[in-house]
Amino acid sequence: MSSLNRTQNSDPPTSSIRAAAYVRMSTEHQQYSTENQLDTIRAYASENDLEIVRVYTDAGKSGLSLDGRDALQRLLGDIESRSANFTIVLVYDVSRWGRFQDPDVSASYEVRCRQAGVAIEYCAEQFRNDGSLSSAIVKQVKRSMAAEYSRELSVKVFAGQSRLIGLGFRQGGPAGYGLRRQLVDQHGNLKTVLEHGEQKSLQTDRVVLVPGPESEQRIVREIYRMFVEEGRAEREVAQILNERGQLPSPGHRWTRGAIHQILVNEKYAGHNVWNKTSGKLNERRVSNPEALWVRADNAFPALVEPLLFNAAQLIIQSRTKHLTDDQILDALRGLLARKGYLSGLLIDEEEECPSSSTFRSRFGSLLRSYSLIGYTPARDYAYIEANQRLRELYPQVLTSTIQRIQEVGAQVEVEESTQLLWISQEVRASIVLCRCQELPSGSLRWKIRFDAGLSPDLTIAVRMQPGELEARDYYVFPAMDQFAPKIRLAEANARELELYRFDTLDILSTLTRRVALPGAA
Structure with missing residues (x-):
């Protein structure tokens, strides 16, 4: 923990320096709860003769943007309006400002405070925030690490969600007209049906789709019947339902788009399809090509017979075939x-x-x-498209790695929240896919970003070929040899880096193989 070196007067101070505390917690870090942060901040304040006169708390707020972080916005507003009754802001660590993908955004909030005459002190960091060159460098590195942690965690969360989709579980979003969400416990037993807006309370529970009220099911089937058997257009179907008073919900009317979405959505045929659109790390949502969709067919009861559903798809497709x-x-x-x-x-x-x-x-x-x-x-969406291909490939690499380790007799478990491999209850390994970047000169480059926030014992970096469709080779780094938060690789690298390069993952099997030791004489 850092400390202050203030000039000590011969006489004891008459009053403490007034300070405010800012704490933030997102759902990703239970160990960084607001209570734990405040305990550390209060201890720091006590050691350094600071009086905490106000606490600004953003609980359960993502650090990816300023949106929704009312406490931070109030803090900045109080400081910049000169209405703050404190001269120092105490923060647990650098990442509490946020895990912004642009590290300069995080830095800007500290600058705004300093420009208004309010100092920032970090209570759990190992450096003094004294404006020196060394502190500036350390803060920039930590901001970049905070951003990279979010990027890597995003890939691992995607892999976990893809696995759950394959098992037939619903991943977020409303059920849709005619359907409902039902909880399933960790043993596969059905529990309560969730009402609109309700969320599960247990982390181990999952959600599946089930048919909704019979009246809604009849209207869904009627929509398909009018469209397929009577040849009515979507707008005409919407008009008929509105005139009958069969509204989708009180105060809302059917539209062409709403009818069309029911006609093309595969969940009405019982199929679980996910990742049609994505918006990672607070970026704008984009539509994904069908090759990137994650699906499980016949995952839950269908509201519409397959023959009727397929007929609707053929009609929709034929309208533009000519x-x-x-x-x-x-x-x-x-x-x-x-x-x-x-x-x-x-x-x-x-x-x-x-x-x-x-x-x-x-x-x-x-x-x-x-x-x-x-x-x-x-x-520019080129970077997003490349990352989409990496996310699609990640489960395959994860599965093949597990198989190789199991072939030599080792046990492997996957931590669901982080997707780290837990090998023989001894070694935790992280798999990182490295996008191939082609420079204007035609040369290729890769960046390896280490999972510093997850602290794995091994990092397995997979260098991808151009296009991100297959692996080129592998770098296996023990934690003790990760000398920087990220490494930039070329096609040919220095010998000290090439020591970690392998053409296959066989080395991982060797590293995790158990070897019998001879008994002592």
Whole structure:
């Protein structure tokens, strides 16, 4: 713990220096609870003759953005308005400002406080925040590590969620009209049905989809019947239901887009499909190509017979089969000209435009459809697409690694929350997939980012080939040899780095093999 070196007067101080405390907790770190943070901050204040006059608390708030962090916004507002009755802010550590993907954002909050005459002191760090070059360097490294922790954790959480989808469990989001969410305990026993807005209370419980009220089920089947057997368009089906008073919920009316979503959503045929869209680390949500979807067919009872569901899909697809690619893209250009932007929901509500699923089917993804008409959203999605491919590959690499270790007789468990491998109850290993970056010169580069926040004993870095479709080679680093939070690799590297490189994962089997020791003489 750092401490203050204030000038000591011969006479005892007449009063303590007034300070405020800022604490934040997200659901990812129980050991960093607000109570634990405050215990450390209070001990620090006592040791350094500081009087805590106010505590600002953001409990259960993500550190990825400022949105929703009311306490931090109040703290900054009080300081910058000069209404604060303190001159120091005590923070547990650097990461409590946030795990922003741009480390400069975290730094900016400290700068704003200093510019208003309020100092920042970190109570659990091993350095003094005294403005020296060394403290500036350490803080920047810790900010970058905090951001990287979120990125790596995101990949591992995705792998865990993908596994649960394959087992037939629902991953977030409302059930949808005609369906309900039901809890399942860790032994597979059915529990209560969740009402709208209710969440599970036990971490070990899972959620499955079950049929909703019979009245809603009848309307879902009626939507399919009118569309398939009577040949009615989505907007016409919506109008009929609204005129009958069969509304989706009090105060809401059926729309073309709502009917279309029921007709194309595979959950009504009993299939569990996930990752159609994604928005990692507070980024804008994007539509993913079908190759990246995670699915489990026949995961729960279907509301619509397979024959009727498939017939609806054929009708929807046939509506645009006779249209050329140019005609479909012209419709998209017209919508863009009228609205000024594009989204899947906007496309589905437009009568004269093919549905968003049509663009995904014809061109591979909505993003590629946008690029074909010269529409570029306000960011570069190349990095996201590469990461999507890595997330898709991660479960395969994890499974093959476990199999190789088990082949030599070792036991392997996977920590569900972190996806770390727990080998023979002795070694914890992290698998990191490294995206291949091609420079303008044609040279290839990879970045290995270590899981510093999870403290694994081994880090297995998988260097991917260009395109992120297959592994190139592997680097296996023991924790004691991880001398930096990240390493940048070229196609050929220094000898001290090449010592850790292997063409296959056989070395991992060797490292984890149990060897019988001869008895003492």
